Amino acid sequence: MNPLLSAAFVICWSSGFIGAKLGTADAAAVTVLMWRFVPLTAVLALLAATLLRDSWRGVTRRGLLRQSAIGLLSQSGYLLTVYAAIRLGVSTGTTALVDATQPLVAGALAGPLLRQRVTGRQWCGLLLGLAGVAVVTAADAGATRGVATWAYLVPFLGMLSLVAATFLERRAPADTPPSVALTVHCATSAVVFTALASATGTAAPPADASFWTAVVWLVALSTLGGYGLYWLILRRSGVARVNALMFLMAPVTAVWGALLHGEPFGVRTGVGMAAALAAVAIVHRAGAVAVTPVPVRAGSGSGRAVTHDAPSTARRGAGSRPAPDAATAECFPG
Numbered sequence: 001m002n003p004l005l006s007a008a009f010v011i012c013w014s015s016g017f018i019g020a021k022l023g024t025a026d027a028a029a030v031t032v033l034m035w036r037f038v039p040l041t042a043v044l045a046l047l048a049a050t051l052l053r054d055s056w057r058g059v060t061r062r063g064l065l066r067q068s069a070i071g072l073l074s075q076s077g078y079l080l081t082v083y084a085a086i087r088l089g090v091s092t093g094t095t096a097l098v099d100a101t102q103p104l105v106a107g108a109l110a111g112p113l114l115r116q117r118v119t120g121r122q123w124c125g126l127l128l129g130l131a132g133v134a135v136v137t138a139a140d141a142g143a144t145r146g147v148a149t150w151a152y153l154v155p156f157l158g159m160l161s162l163v164a165a166t167f168l169e170r171r172a173p174a175d176t177p178p179s180v181a182l183t184v185h186c187a188t189s190a191v192v193f194t195a196l197a198s199a200t201g202t203a204a205p206p207a208d209a210s211f212w213t214a215v216v217w218l219v220a221l222s223t224l225g226g227y228g229l230y231w232l233i234l235r236r237s238g239v240a241r242v243n244a245l246m247f248l249m250a251p252v253t254a255v256w257g258a259l260l261h262g263e264p265f266g267v268r269t270g271v272g273m274a275a276a277l278a279a280v281a282i283v284h285r286a287g288a289v290a291v292t293p294v295p296v297r298a299g300s301g302s303g304r305a306v307t308h309d310a311p312s313t314a315r316r317g318a319g320s321r322p323a324p325d326a327a328t329a330e331c332f333p334g
Contacts, residue, residue, distance in 0.1 A: 014226075015217065019217045020086045023218065026214075029080065029087045034203060035211075036218045037193055039215075044186055068184055076192040078158045100133045105159070129280065132251070133251070135275065136251050170234075
């Protein structure tokens, strides 16, 4: 995995937690999300009708519906819960901690859903990362006062939504161009958040300059940067490796919060960050996800058995695509 690409992903994804706090300080969560996606969708639609017009040729209705479902889970569902949690008073560090439990959930489901086997060494790295993130955010979570207990379940639901989107995309045929997927995802979110904001009477944006600063921040860093790089690294390196990077979100968010908002950053934060960095190194050195060769029937009505035993290849049913390697990966920004 490219170190610069990984670093950019961690910074951009972490920026979403900070941007959510900045935006929801002046407006409701759905207001921020509506104005994050409506202008972006308008720009993407203009590009789709002009410069990127050829990329829409051959796109099927079924492909559009599948991408709408992925966008509904990975953008609408995930972001709404993250923003709502922060708006309810859950700290950015705690929200990042809950988000970072995604690797264990994805790793546990990789076998039955993708027919992939996560190695024992990778599991050790994932568990170490979870411990590091827990150390980083334990003090902050324990010191939070005045937040309802049920509020901590909100980001957990968002994490599950992103996991579901990840597996849905991995099982989908790779026949949708990246620009089309990004446009469909953002358009889906724009419709969802506009409907929610209109229904709750919060569609009108505040006049504060800080609100629009947060919107630009979220569009540039979180959507185009973090969200796009997530799918790119997922396709190039697989579920285990991209999720190992998720362990760095809470430490980076803690540092960012300390510098921007004066949040405490003590010895335990440094120890936890070191553990998270070690976890990423362990998972990366463990290699790609290994797969035990087992015959899989391929083709409609065919009795031909096909096996895949390449380290980064997942066995799929008919009509699916194998997990790509670095040489054949397609950029999936969104």
